[in-house]
Amino acid sequence: MITVNHHGPVPPFEQIREQLGDLIRSGTLNSGHRLPSIRQLAGDLRLAAGTVARAYTELESAGLITTSRTAGTRVCAGHGFAEEVQHAADSFATAAQRNGLTLEEALGAVRTQWPLNSEPVDDVDGTQRPRTA
Amino acid sequence: MKLLAALAVIAALALVITAAASWVSRRRKPLAITTGKSSTVPARSAIDRAMLGAQLKAVAAVGFSIATFVALFRAAIAFSGMLGLPLALVSGLSVSAGLLLFSALPSTKLSAQPTASATLTPRRPWSFGSRSNFIVPAAIAAIYIAFLMVTGLTSAPDGKGRYRLLDLENVPSTVATTSYPGWYYGVPLIAVTVVLAGSVVLALRRISTTAALPDPRMTSLDRKWREISTRVVLRLGTGALLGYFGGTALAAARAMVSIAGVWDESGKGSLLGLGVTSAAVGAVLVGVGAMLVVLAGKDALSIREKTRVACPEAALTP
Numbered sequence: 001m002i003t004v005n006h007h008g009p010v011p012p013f014e015q016i017r018e019q020l021g022d023l024i025r026s027g028t029l030n031s032g033h034r035l036p037s038i039r040q041l042a043g044d045l046r047l048a049a050g051t052v053a054r055a056y057t058e059l060e061s062a063g064l065i066t067t068s069r070t071a072g073t074r075v076c077a078g079h080g081f082a083e084e085v086q087h088a089a090d091s092f093a094t095a096a097q098r099n100g101l102t103l104e105e106a107l108g109a110v111r112t113q114w115p116l117n118s119e120p121v122d123d124v125d126g127t128q129r130p131r132t133a
Numbered sequence: 134m135k136l137l138a139a140l141a142v143i144a145a146l147a148l149v150i151t152a153a154a155s156w157v158s159r160r161r162k163p164l165a166i167t168t169g170k171s172s173t174v175p176a177r178s179a180i181d182r183a184m185l186g187a188q189l190k191a192v193a194a195v196g197f198s199i200a201t202f203v204a205l206f207r208a209a210i211a212f213s214g215m216l217g218l219p220l221a222l223v224s225g226l227s228v229s230a231g232l233l234l235f236s237a238l239p240s241t242k243l244s245a246q247p248t249a250s251a252t253l254t255p256r257r258p259w260s261f262g263s264r265s266n267f268i269v270p271a272a273i274a275a276i277y278i279a280f281l282m283v284t285g286l287t288s289a290p291d292g293k294g295r296y297r298l299l300d301l302e303n304v305p306s307t308v309a310t311t312s313y314p315g316w317y318y319g320v321p322l323i324a325v326t327v328v329l330a331g332s333v334v335l336a337l338r339r340i341s342t343t344a345a346l347p348d349p350r351m352t353s354l355d356r357k358w359r360e361i362s363t364r365v366v367l368r369l370g371t372g373a374l375l376g377y378f379g380g381t382a383l384a385a386a387r388a389m390v391s392i393a394g395v396w397d398e399s400g401k402g403s404l405l406g407l408g409v410t411s412a413a414v415g416a417v418l419v420g421v422g423a424m425l426v427v428l429a430g431k432d433a434l435s436i437r438e439k440t441r442v443a444c445p446e447a448a449l450t451p
Contacts, residue, residue: 001349003250020253029253036255043344044251072255 004045012047016055024064024075026086031077035065038073180354183346184437186241186360191365191433193238194336195426197368198231216297216312217384218321221377224422225325228373232332232366236339248345256345258337260355262361270333270371274326277378281319284385286314299388301396301404313388314381322381334369337363357408357440365432373426379418386412 002019004012023029035041038056042049056073059065067073081089096106205227209219259267289300296315314322340362346355389408393401 001250001252001352003248003349023253033253034255035253036251040256041251043342044247044347046246046344047249068312087356102438123438 002045004047006046006056012045013051013054013058016041016045016052017058020055020059021064023061024059024079025081026089027080031075031080033075034071035073035075134141180351180413180440181437182373183241183351184354184358184440187362188433188436190238191362191436192430194235195199195365195369195430195433196231197234198228198426199430201227201230216295216317218318219414221314221318221380221384222325224373224376224380225322225329228369229325229329229332231276231369232329232336233451235366236332236335240343240423246347250349251345252352253386256341256359258334258341260341261359261420262367266364270367270374271330273371273374273378274330277374277381278323278326280378281314281323281381282284283348284314284381285316285319288313288317288319299392301392301398311391312384314385318381318384322377323403325377329370333366336366340366354440358436361432361436361439365429372422372429375418375425377422378433379415379420379422382411382415382418386410 004015019086038049038052042052064075203256205223209223213218287300288296289298290296295317297312297317299313386408389404393405
């Protein structure tokens with residue numbers, strides 16, 4: 001299930017692209033899963049077909065989905081998060097909800113931590129590598 | 134000419150009803166469905182109005198089929214020169230008209246909501262019923278067409294070249310003219326079966342392509358109305374098909390029994406047995422067909438009530 005906020009600051013096609021991308025990467029939509037037709041999704045979301053088509057085109061360009069006339073639109077394999085990431089995301093979401101954080105606040109915590117973890121650190125043999133938790 | 138006039142009147146009536154329904158749906162105040170955080174379940178009035186739209190479409194399909202049947206039946210009786218052919222086509226044509234009206238009627242328009250949700254599972258014409266619900270009518274249609282082929286192959290032309298007599302030798306002329314469902318009836322009946330099948334597919338496609346209710350809390354409700362509407366369409370189509378399958382079997386039985394009664398050949402006994410069996414099967418098929426049409430009507434009238442049962446918490450919200 002995806003939800004589009006018609007009055008939100010993010011364009012509807014971007015909301016669709018983002019949500020579908022997240023669902024595919026998190027493994028909620030498995031490889032080979034057939035997505036609804038552009039017409040069905042556009043009708044259900046009360047959007048123009050072109051809006052959904054644009055989201056599908058961008059997802060296809062990113063290699064997340066593939067469209068064919070016979071098989072319809074299907075999720076491509078090999079784009080899911082690594083198991084370690086998925087597990088960490090699950091633990092983090094549980095902890096954030098337990099502490100009463102909103103989604104934005106939780107994402108803010110990740111945003112703050114992200115550049116800190118990306119700073120390279122010196123390894124014991126003198127080479128540099130990204131810092132890990 | 135009378136049949137053509139009746140068909141023209143019915144087509145015009147369908148056009149007027151479709152146009153009126155479309156106009157009403159555009160003019161009527163759009164449906165408002167609560168999506169704010171204050172409400173935990175969809176409002177009863179919103180559900181009622183959405184389900185009323187679904188119910189009206191199904192009732193209109195059944196009602197229009199019955200009205201068309203009555204109108205065409207009266208007109209077809211006047212065609213004595215066509216040896217009952219118009220009568221044979223009435224039930225298939227009338228249900229096709231009802232299903233086409235169902236496909237043409239617009240869905241209830243919902244007002245633009247701040248948010249809208251959608252499922253990521255594709256909806257197909259066959260998504261809202263069990264596999265047997267679709268296989269059984271398809272199998273009946275295939276058997277019926279095969280039956281018409283057999284009766285066509287065992288038919289002989291009358292004096293005017295119409296294949297409507299049972300192809301047997303040494304049949305007394307007093308019973309030789311009894312109508313038998315040869316190619317003269319078979320070809321139009323096969324055409325009507327194809328039209329009926331097409332109308333059913335079109336109506337099922339209409340059910341699956343109708344936009345879902347925008348609130349994710351209405352998912353079970355949305356599925357329920359589609360399931361009941363699918364059942365109405367399938368029962369109506371199957372009922373009509375069984376009705377004229379039974380009628381055809383009865384016509385074949387009548388020819389076989391009347392010929393067997395006066396025929397002096399060795400196969401007389403088996404022809405009589407075949408005729409009696411055909412008559413019994415035909416009567417059962419007509420009965421089952423009529424029952425299915427009644428059940429379709431009953432289902433059509435119960436969409437609102439059954440969706441309330443499917444979503445009982447919604448009924449408690451004013």
